[in-house]
Amino acid sequence: MLDTAPTGSLQIRDVSKLFGSFKAVDGINLEIQKGEFLTLLGPSGSGKTTLLMMIAGFLDISHGDIALDGSSITNIPAEKRNFGMVFQGYALFPHMSVRDNIGYALSVRKRPASEIRTRVDEMLELVQLQDFAERKPTQLSGGQQQRVALARALCFAPPVLLLDEPLGALDKKLRVEVQEQLKDIHKRVGTTFIYVTHDQEEALSMSDRIVIMRDGAIEQVGTPTVLYERPATKFAAGFLGKSNFVHQAGKTFALRPEKIDLRAGQGNEGARASGVIRSITYFGSMQRIIVDTSAGDEIEVDIDVWRNQEMLSEGADVDLLWNDEAAVELRET
Amino acid sequence: MQALRKHIHPGWFIIAPLLILVATLYLSPILNILWLSVTDPEPGFGNYAKLGESDALVRIIWTTVRICIITTIFSVTLGYSIAYAMVHCHQKQKNYMLTLLLLSFWISILVRTFSWLMLLGRNGLVNGALQDIGLIAEPIAFMRNELGVLIGMVHYMIPYAVLPLLVSMEALDKRVMDASRNLGATGTQTFWRIYLPLTLPGLVASTLLVFILSLGFYVTPAVLGGGKVLMVAEYISVQLLVTLKWGTAAMLAALMLFGVLAMLWIMSRFMKLSTVFGGAAR
Numbered sequence A: 001m002l003d004t005a006p007t008g009s010l011q012i013r014d015v016s017k018l019f020g021s022f023k024a025v026d027g028i029n030l031e032i033q034k035g036e037f038l039t040l041l042g043p044s045g046s047g048k049t050t051l052l053m054m055i056a057g058f059l060d061i062s063h064g065d066i067a068l069d070g071s072s073i074t075n076i077p078a079e080k081r082n083f084g085m086v087f088q089g090y091a092l093f094p095h096m097s098v099r100d101n102i103g104y105a106l107s108v109r110k111r112p113a114s115e116i117r118t119r120v121d122e123m124l125e126l127v128q129l130q131d132f133a134e135r136k137p138t139q140l141s142g143g144q145q146q147r148v149a150l151a152r153a154l155c156f157a158p159p160v161l162l163l164d165e166p167l168g169a170l171d172k173k174l175r176v177e178v179q180e181q182l183k184d185i186h187k188r189v190g191t192t193f194i195y196v197t198h199d200q201e202e203a204l205s206m207s208d209r210i211v212i213m214r215d216g217a218i219e220q221v222g223t224p225t226v227l228y229e230r231p232a233t234k235f236a237a238g239f240l241g242k243s244n245f246v247h248q249a250g251k252t253f254a255l256r257p258e259k260i261d262l263r264a265g266q267g268n269e270g271a272r273a274s275g276v277i278r279s280i281t282y283f284g285s286m287q288r289i290i291v292d293t294s295a296g297d298e299i300e301v302d303i304d305v306w307r308n309q310e311m312l313s314e315g316a317d318v319d320l321l322w323n324d325e326a327a328v329e330l331r332e333t
Numbered sequence B: 001m002q003a004l005r006k007h008i009h010p011g012w013f014i015i016a017p018l019l020i021l022v023a024t025l026y027l028s029p030i031l032n033i034l035w036l037s038v039t040d041p042e043p044g045f046g047n048y049a050k051l052g053e054s055d056a057l058v059r060i061i062w063t064t065v066r067i068c069i070i071t072t073i074f075s076v077t078l079g080y081s082i083a084y085a086m087v088h089c090h091q092k093q094k095n096y097m098l099t100l101l102l103l104s105f106w107i108s109i110l111v112r113t114f115s116w117l118m119l120l121g122r123n124g125l126v127n128g129a130l131q132d133i134g135l136i137a138e139p140i141a142f143m144r145n146e147l148g149v150l151i152g153m154v155h156y157m158i159p160y161a162v163l164p165l166l167v168s169m170e171a172l173d174k175r176v177m178d179a180s181r182n183l184g185a186t187g188t189q190t191f192w193r194i195y196l197p198l199t200l201p202g203l204v205a206s207t208l209l210v211f212i213l214s215l216g217f218y219v220t221p222a223v224l225g226g227g228k229v230l231m232v233a234e235y236i237s238v239q240l241l242v243t244l245k246w247g248t249a250a251m252l253a254a255l256m257l258f259g260v261l262a263m264l265w266i267m268s269r270f271m272k273l274s275t276v277f278g279g280a281a282r
């Protein structure tokens, strides 16, 4: 059956990519553990695809070194690296059936037909496409094509699977569903996943660790909790979730909207700041209140709808309260 | 008028003049030829019966088909490599190559044919040079034989072979080739299993185009064959202008027409022709 032992650790050492004089990837250092689900998250043009393509071997590395389980793969061509890859847009072979697509990697390795058959059947079961084996890719829905691409990339049991925005073409509802399946498959096969996305919710819900990238460099690395609770920079705080920036005593703090409490009036005990409600927006499960503080900051507060109905009106004076841990000091830049 | 509109799409009214024009100027001569082939010199299938009687006729048809097949094989193979090179080189070089290709399109077939005589004829540049440096004593007979006809025809046909291939290669998604590499396929495997099958519609289109156009070659065999290589088109013109056997000429023309239609029909059994002519593959 599927082997579930964690596979493939990757060492990325000081890797850069130059296009002419433009640095698309700038001195990246990263240790990726066996069996880890690592997400590269960053805005468009931050170098995610470029880094992934260098790992896959489609782009030459300008400086630095990439190693698999400790031995360098920098000079090994893409077809010899044995890395699985799910391409943006899937890049399925349109003239082959689902079965032949999935079995392609084994078939070019000249494995016996019976072995290919059993393995493809396993893969079809893994992605739950048993009934679609003889169809052509054009006869499948987007979500099904995505699963074929995944099965094709996993069929030869690669040590590392690279995924470049694999859910980019799916609609929101289907995305959430496929995210679950992907997470589940990751657990079952134990392959190291390197996942590229610019969707922060996707990154938070799926990853073991997230790498936030900005202008080709790493802004911050950490587990979803660490990145959300303890962002190191303004960029990281603003990119992952919503964040307020409070300036106090010459320092900047990040403060999540849901970690702030409101009290009517002024001079409440324990108040950290006070101000005037500028607007209230109703979102069903919560309401978002924007407060202009007397210190000149604009602070968003998310609170439950059922609380304090009477005092919340635009123009009302309020105090803002939060715990010490809620305010995270940011480093400059 | 209202009732008419209901049954006929208004688009037809717009193209109706064109349709009528095509019908009169194109279909009626063809029908005329078909008619001639069974009425001249006397009604009946006498002209077609000649195919069974005359060895000369059969030989001419066989020569034509053989030359066309060889021309097609060479033109399409060379065209495939040229198109491949054009698609996979830098944009600047590609523009150069496209210009050269179109340039040879625009040069008259007569000029191109005679320039081969100058190059490869008995007293041509190549034979002259080889004799001067003493490599050969007698000139090599490149021209005035079937080889000459083939050289001329392949040369003329290559641009026609390249264009459909270029279109189908450019439409390919490059990531599919990357995917194949990523899955461990060597360059050769990727070519045979992915690239060739995906460019097959272009290959078929190019083959059909070259073969059909080759069937009608007239100037090149006449000039480069030196009278020894008689193909159908030249024979038809002799029947029309010299021996005045219009019935035989019409029969041969009709035969070629049916041959081409039969080929298209056979192709359509194997693949949707619309994919060959640029429609989406489904």
Ligand SMILES: Nc1ncnc2c1ncn2[C@@H]1O[C@H](COP(=O)(O)OP(=O)(O)OP(=O)(O)O)[C@@H](O)[C@H]1O
Pocket (backbone or CB within 6 Å): A019, A022, A024, A042, A043, A044, A045, A046, A047, A048, A049, A050, A051, A198
């Ligand atoms: N072949 C190339 N030549 C020149 N510049 C390039 C090339 N490929 C990428 N770049 C540049 O490198 C930078 C990083 O590109 P990359 O595709 O890695 O971004 P990305 O993070 O994947 O963005 P997206 O989320 O939009 O896919 C961009 O500024 C891009 O313009």
Ligand SMILES: [Mg+2]
Pocket (backbone or CB within 6 Å): A048, A049, A050
């Ligand atoms: Mg990208």
